Amino acid sequence: MSFYKPKFRHPESPKNELGLTQTPYEGPISTLCAGCGHDSISAAIVQAVWGLNVEPHRVAKMSGIGCSSKSPAYFLNKAHGFNSVHGRMPSVTTGANVSNHELLYIGVSGDGDTASIGMGQFAHVMRRNLNMTYIVENNGCYGLTKGQDSATADEGSKSKKGRINPFEAIDLVALALDLGATFVARSFSGDKEQLVPLLQAAMSHKGFALIDVVSPCVTFNNHAGSTKSYDYTREHVQAGAVVDFVPVEQEITLQQDIGSTKDVPLFDGASVRLSKLNQEYDPTSRRAAVTTLMNHKAEGKLLTGLIYVDPEADNFQEMLNTSATPLNELGKDTLCPGSSALDDINQGFR
Amino acid sequence: MSPLNRPPVLDPVVNDFVVKFANVNGSGSASANSMFAKAIFRMGIPVSPRNIFPSNIQGLPTWYEVRVSEAGYLGRRGGQVEIMVSVNPQSMAQDVNEVCPGGYFFYDNTYPLDFKLIRDDIHYIGLPLTDITNSNFTNPRQRQLFKNIIYVGALAYLIGIEFEALESIVNDTFKSKPKLIPANLQALQLGFDEAKADIEQPLPLQLKRLNKNEGKILLEGNAACGLGAVYGGATVAAWYPITPSTSVAEAYERYANKYRVDPDTGKHNFAVIQAEDELSAIGMVIGANWNGARSFTATSGPGVSLMNEFLGLAYFAEIPTVLIDVQRVGPSTGMPTRTQQSDVTAAAYASHGDTKNVLLFPATPKECFELTADAFDIAERLQTPVIMLTDLDLGMNEHICDALEWDDNREYDRGKVYSAEDLEKMERFGRYLDTDNDGITYRTIPGRHPEKGMFFTRGTSRDEYAVYTEKGEEYEKNMHRLERKWATAPKHIPKPIVHTRSEQASIGIIHFGTSKEATHEAIDRLAEQGHQINDLRVLAFPFHAEVDEFIAAHEQVFVVEQNRDGQLRNLLITELEIDPAKLIKTVHFNGDPISARVITSLIAERLPQDAAASNEKQSNAK
Numbered sequence: 001m002s003f004y005k006p007k008f009r010h011p012e013s014p015k016n017e018l019g020l021t022q023t024p025y026e027g028p029i030s031t032l033c034a035g036c037g038h039d040s041i042s043a044a045i046v047q048a049v050w051g052l053n054v055e056p057h058r059v060a061k062m063s064g065i066g067c068s069s070k071s072p073a074y075f076l077n078k079a080h081g082f083n084s085v086h087g088r089m090p091s092v093t094t095g096a097n098v099s100n101h102e103l104l105y106i107g108v109s110g111d112g113d114t115a116s117i118g119m120g121q122f123a124h125v126m127r128r129n130l131n132m133t134y135i136v137e138n139n140g141c142y143g144l145t146k147g148q149d150s151a152t153a154d155e156g157s158k159s160k161k162g163r164i165n166p167f168e169a170i171d172l173v174a175l176a177l178d179l180g181a182t183f184v185a186r187s188f189s190g191d192k193e194q195l196v197p198l199l200q201a202a203m204s205h206k207g208f209a210l211i212d213v214v215s216p217c218v219t220f221n222n223h224a225g226s227t228k229s230y231d232y233t234r235e236h237v238q239a240g241a242v243v244d245f246v247p248v249e250q251e252i253t254l255q256q257d258i259g260s261t262k263d264v265p266l267f268d269g270a271s272v273r274l275s276k277l278n279q280e281y282d283p284t285s286r287r288a289a290v291t292t293l294m295n296h297k298a299e300g301k302l303l304t305g306l307i308y309v310d311p312e313a314d315n316f317q318e319m320l321n322t323s324a325t326p327l328n329e330l331g332k333d334t335l336c337p338g339s340s341a342l343d344d345i346n347q348g349f350r
Numbered sequence: 351m352s353p354l355n356r357p358p359v360l361d362p363v364v365n366d367f368v369v370k371f372a373n374v375n376g377s378g379s380a381s382a383n384s385m386f387a388k389a390i391f392r393m394g395i396p397v398s399p400r401n402i403f404p405s406n407i408q409g410l411p412t413w414y415e416v417r418v419s420e421a422g423y424l425g426r427r428g429g430q431v432e433i434m435v436s437v438n439p440q441s442m443a444q445d446v447n448e449v450c451p452g453g454y455f456f457y458d459n460t461y462p463l464d465f466k467l468i469r470d471d472i473h474y475i476g477l478p479l480t481d482i483t484n485s486n487f488t489n490p491r492q493r494q495l496f497k498n499i500i501y502v503g504a505l506a507y508l509i510g511i512e513f514e515a516l517e518s519i520v521n522d523t524f525k526s527k528p529k530l531i532p533a534n535l536q537a538l539q540l541g542f543d544e545a546k547a548d549i550e551q552p553l554p555l556q557l558k559r560l561n562k563n564e565g566k567i568l569l570e571g572n573a574a575c576g577l578g579a580v581y582g583g584a585t586v587a588a589w590y591p592i593t594p595s596t597s598v599a600e601a602y603e604r605y606a607n608k609y610r611v612d613p614d615t616g617k618h619n620f621a622v623i624q625a626e627d628e629l630s631a632i633g634m635v636i637g638a639n640w641n642g643a644r645s646f647t648a649t650s651g652p653g654v655s656l657m658n659e660f661l662g663l664a665y666f667a668e669i670p671t672v673l674i675d676v677q678r679v680g681p682s683t684g685m686p687t688r689t690q691q692s693d694v695t696a697a698a699y700a701s702h703g704d705t706k707n708v709l710l711f712p713a714t715p716k717e718c719f720e721l722t723a724d725a726f727d728i729a730e731r732l733q734t735p736v737i738m739l740t741d742l743d744l745g746m747n748e749h750i751c752d753a754l755e756w757d758d759n760r761e762y763d764r765g766k767v768y769s770a771e772d773l774e775k776m777e778r779f780g781r782y783l784d785t786d787n788d789g790i791t792y793r794t795i796p797g798r799h800p801e802k803g804m805f806f807t808r809g810t811s812r813d814e815y816a817v818y819t820e821k822g823e824e825y826e827k828n829m830h831r832l833e834r835k836w837a838t839a840p841k842h843i844p845k846p847i848v849h850t851r852s853e854q855a856s857i858g859i860i861h862f863g864t865s866k867e868a869t870h871e872a873i874d875r876l877a878e879q880g881h882q883i884n885d886l887r888v889l890a891f892p893f894h895a896e897v898d899e900f901i902a903a904h905e906q907v908f909v910v911e912q913n914r915d916g917q918l919r920n921l922l923i924t925e926l927e928i929d930p931a932k933l934i935k936t937v938h939f940n941g942d943p944i945s946a947r948v949i950t951s952l953i954a955e956r957l958p959q960d961a962a963a964s965n966e967k968q969s970n971a972k
Contacts, residue, residue: 057800060641073806073818080796082640083808084633085663091588091630095637095645096796098586098621103641103797121633124626323617327585328642328795330619332762335583337609339756345577345605346753349567350392 005029017053025050030074037189037215037230038068038137042075044192045106045135048199049076052247059104060096064089064118067144068110068137068215076106087118090125093132094316100326101317104203105132112142115151115170122172126181128316129207133199136172136210137189139217140228147220158225171297176210177290177308182315183209184289184308188237189216190230191304198306200245201272207315214302238296240281240305244273266311283309357471358452360432362554365395365420367432369505372445373498374438376408382498383414385523386505387748389515390418391568394560398424398867400747400943405593405686411441422562424750425868428945432555433509435501437479442467454553456501456508477504477548482540487533496537503541508549510556513542567715567753571744572648574715574754575674576601578722579646580609580620583762584672586645588623588634590653593686594742595676598648599624628653632660632673639670640807642767642795644726646672651680651693654700654737661735662701663809665832668782668791670729670736670765674722677741679941688941689742691863692913697737698891698921704829708839709891710738711862716751718744721844721889730765731842732835733793741912743864743943766792773802781805781816782828789835836892843890846897855882857957858904859936860897862888862918864943865910871946872953881957891921898926901933908936908953912944 005028013021025046030039049059056078063069065086072081084092089107097105114122114136125134140153147160154169176184183205187195195213202209214233216222222229227236246263247270264283265271272283282288289308296303323330369386373379380401387399398417404410417427430450436442436457443466449455451471457463459476468474479500483493506513516538524530575598579587587606589599599622606620625631631647638645649657654675664671677693679685700707710725712718721738729736766786773779773794779802782791794803805816811825812818819825851873861869866887873883886900901907901922909919916935923930936952938944 055800057804058797060796078801078804080794080804081806082637083806083810084636085659085809088629088633088660091625091633092637092640094623094630095586095588095634095639095643096641097637098623098634099638099641099643099645100797120626121630124630320621320623321616321618322621323612323615323619326643327619327621327638330585332583334619335585335610336581336756337605339758341609342581342754342756346567349569349753 002029002034016050018055020050022046022050024056024078025076027073027075027077030071032067032071032074033219035218036067037139037213037217038071039074040189040192041135041137041195041213041215042071044195044199046075047192047196048203049104051196052200052203054104054203058102059106062089062093062096062105062107062132064109064113066110066113066142067217068108069113071137072106072108087113087116088121089113090118090121090130090134094125094128094130097130097132098317098320098322099328101131101322102326106203107132107134109134109136111136111138111140111150111152115172123175123179126176126179126208126210128319129180129182129313131206131208131315131317133202133205133209133211135199136212137215138172138212138228139215139221140226141217141221143217143220147217154227157227158223160220160223171293172210172212173307174290174293177286177293181210181308182207182310182313185210185243185306186212186214186302186304188214188233188304190234191237194239194243194304197243197245201243201266201306204245204266204268204270205309205311206267207310207313233302236300236302237304238301240292240296240303240307243306246271246273264309264311272306272309283307286310357473360452360554362556363432364556364558365418365560367418367555368427369416369418369433369435369509370431370445370448371414371416371435372438372441373412373414374440375404375406375410375412377498378495379412379414379437379498381523382502383416384748385499385516385519386502386511387416388519388568389511390416390557391563391750392515392518393512393557394563395420395557396422396424396562396750398426398749400426400743402942403687411438418557420560420562423867423871423946425871426943426945428947433553435505437497437501446472454555456504475508475549477501477541477544482544486536486540492533496533499534499537500541500544503538504545505541506538507542507545508553510552510558512559513538563750565753566750568748568750569715570597570746570748571712571715571718571740572597572676572746573601574718575648575722575738575740575745576603577605577754578719580605581719581756582644582723582726584644584646584726585619586621586623586634586638586643587647588625588631588638588645589647590625590628590631590649592628592650592653594678594746595648595650595653595674597746598674598676628656629660632657632671635673636660636664636669636671639729640796644672644730644762646674646725648674648676650676650678651696652683654693654696658701661707662703662705664735665701665705665707666703666809667807668733668793669807670726670733672725672729673735673737675737675739676745677739679939685941687742689864689943690912690939690941691739691741691865692917692939693739694911694913694917694921697739700735700737706836706892708732708734708736708843710736710843711889712738712740712744713863713866713887714751715744715749716754719754724844727763728842731763731790732839733765733790734835739863741864766790768792768794768803770799770803773799776802778815779803779805780814782812782814782831784831784834787834788838789831789833790838839892840894843892845894846889846900847887848884848896848900849886850884851877852882852884855884856905857881857883858900858907859883859885859910859953860888860900860907860918860922861885861910865912865949868944868946868949869910872949875946875950876953876957879954888918893922893925897922901926901928906934906956907932908934908956910936910944910949912938914939
């Protein structure tokens with residue numbers, strides 16, 4: 001880990017529409033290993049939330065247990081965080097979100113926390129289309145317990161101790177497509193230019209957004225033979241559709257692209273701009289998404305970028321039809337039927 | 351019947367007997383049986399009905415036992431019954447043996463009775479129920495349903511149920527489907543007329559109108575819990591279906607749909623979430639409470655086992671959490687549709703490490719209502735899990751209790767929460783700073799202040815400012831503070847109820863929950879044998895000083911409960927450091943609700959035979 005985080009910032013650091021530099025969006029120094037992919041993701045989250053002009057305290061940082069789940073302590077210091085129990089972040093976030101739908105919910109999980117112990121909750125939070133951004137910091141191993149394979153480790157990948165993984169990997173993106181997630185993306189912690197706009201699009205999506213981020217474990221899974229190392233990932237990554245996030249009535253182009261572009265409007269007027277590379281790709285077709293994903297897998301390529309989005313699907317709050325005022329702000333006058341109603345109720349029990 | 355059948359004739363009895371119905375599960379008998387019990391209730395007579403049902407949807411035997419007691423004893427009486435209404439051929443052999451000598455076996459004589467079912471010492475009343483239904487109703491479903499209503503009509507003649515009481519129930523039940531009223535009334539009349547024509551005179555067991563149910567209601571505990579959650583301001587209910595707690599969440603949703611839908615917008619001021627499992631259910635409850643909404647879950651023993659990890663998080667991270675555990679028979683899947691009080695230990699110490707949870711023990715539907723509403727105040731005041739232990743007997747049976755009350759001046763106690771204004775005046779917020787020295791610290795709700803009040807909620811150890819720490823002294827300090835909070839808890843939870851019948855009595859009984867009615871009845875029976883007994887009913891854990899004092903004031907204390915191991919007794923021994931020899935385990939755990947007969951005999955066998963003489967000796971000695 002690093003032991004010092006410089007406080008010095010450029011005196012003319014850019015400010016967002018709230019007049020804030022990125023500093024209020026940052027957190028204390030990370031205790032993860034130096035070079036950990038997770039820290040890059042934290043930095044991308046800071047940049048994304050800052051760029052979306054969300055007040056830092058209007059974010060809720062949710063996590064489970066593991067290296068990934070520690071990371072919310074290292075960004076957005078002014079936001080409440082909840083480091084819950086292993087594999088159970090989705091349920092805690094569901095309760096929190098139903099209680100107050102107005103906050104921005106960022107869930108950070110890992111491959112162990114999501115694909116093994118938390119598989120059940122991960123599946124069901126997608127089915128409910130809960131309005132949250134679910135980031136999996138996917139390194140294919142259990143770091144805190146010294147490098148055991150996780151369920152996303154690829155078949156044939158070699159562990160640091162030299163063992164070849166004999167098990168089929170769980171592809172979280174494929175699973176998300178199958179279980180009805182309404183925003184599905186994959187990225188790489190080493191590609192911030194792709195990750196930041198993807199995060200912004202995910203956070204602007206009104207339903208469940210999964211970003212499976214390959215985030216190499218520098219200590220236990222960054223060697224030759226591992227399919228989750230920096231080198232392997234860089235060699236095999238293929239950006240399917242490069243994404244730019246376009247806020248409402250404002251075009252910020254983070255990256256210049258060649259070729260035709262396609263805008264997918266999000267519910268609030270913002271949109272995701274896709275620069276199509278080699279192929280005609282329709283990210284609003286779940287069927288096309290599954291096929292493209294499978295084709296890349298067959299060719300040994302790691303497809304990244306926005307893979308699927310359904311901007312219109314009802315989210316959980318809409319399905320529940322709960323009040324516009326957050327439930328946690330309702331008082332006794334609204335909630336308690338009172339004694340005269342109770343007289344009627346008693347009458348029914350006689 | 352055989353000419354040899356000359357059974358004894360019971361002396362005439364008014365308002366004091368047990369009628370049991372033997373039905374087939376899923377045949378629609380529940381509404382007819384409930385009509386029977388409710389009619390007796392409307393006649394002003396104390397009555398306590400109990401379902402005895404299988405874990406099955408359709409086809410297996412199910413029973414409904416109704417005790418009528420002019421003296422007002424509402425517990426299960428136990429022993430054989432005076433009248434068995436047998437409409438299930440599967441269980442006839444067993445049912446015929448449950449009738450007391452001189453009692454009545456009522457059956458459908460459309461088909462001949464197997465001679466093996468003939469006893470010399472009971473009376474047989476046969477009515478052609480199937481014939482009557484078949485000749486009066488054509489629709490097969492109607493035939494099945496009305497057969498049940500017909501025997502209720504017959505009973506009206508036989509034991510004197512007021513026909514007006516039955517009529518009023520039919521009218522109320524089908525208020526929204528008035529087309530069904532005439533057919534139901536016809537079925538009642540058919541049964542009544544047939545019984546009158548076939549049977550010379552009504553039975554010596556008769557109902558006579560009283561006025562004992564003034565101000566009372568007849569209600570299931572689970573419905574009362576659901577209603578209590580609506581009144582208590584719960585907005586998020588997360589649950590997973592499990593017998594016998596399912597109807598708690600269903601009742602909450604039913605009442606919320608009636609009282610919590612905004613008339614202008616149609617939006618819901620509540621959310622009910624059917625979770626994927628109990629782990630998720632309690633996780634949602636914790637998330638919602640963390641974010642400032644009142645939230646609860648309802649489950650039974652297996653669910654509590656699954657929720658252990660999360661309960662530890664809520665205890666250690668200090669998040670208000672309300673859990674209603676409708677207990678059933680364990681261990682494991684046990685007997686899912688039978689009753690027990692066997693989750694006391696599991697709930698009190700749910701989760702690893704030094705975890706302790708606040709428990710509440712309601713005994714009546716009214717207490718279910720009140721304690722559910724209170725549970726939210728207690729959980730937010732103490733910022734900890736509150737587990738309410740009811741049971742299948744209380745939750746899924748209708749019980750007579752006082753009408754529910756609500757004080758409109760009552761405010762919800764949201765506990766120690768800093769508002770944005772409070773934070774504004776503050777130098778530095780410390781989530782776990784014990785500023786009031788009662789172990790309870792101040793929390794904040796996410797998203798309310800841009801600069802202050804943020805903290806990281808975690809299940810790991812942390813210092814007073816919620817910063818992660820592995821320093822032993824910080825950890826210990828925090829654990830000691832949690833102990834201090836535990837010591838504060840009794841101030842905020844309901845005190846035990848003590849009945850002192852005699853200052854001189856050397857025998858005491860401690861009990862909780864649904865053992866109450868049977869215990870009080872047993873105390874009356876034992877008093878007739880010359881034993882003066884005081885009792886204390888525990889309503890909450892941690893225990894109040896009164897519990898300790900009660901134990902100290904008596905030489906022998908029987909702890910009555912419905913589990914094998916004497917779990918409340920163990921908790922008393924452990925938590926109050928009581929000499930185990932002083933607390934006598936008095937348990938019943940076969941899955942039937944505990945009865946006064948069981949308690950009386952368990953206690954009587956431990957008491958001196960010549961009780962009156964011994965009592966006198968003791969009082970002379972004093």
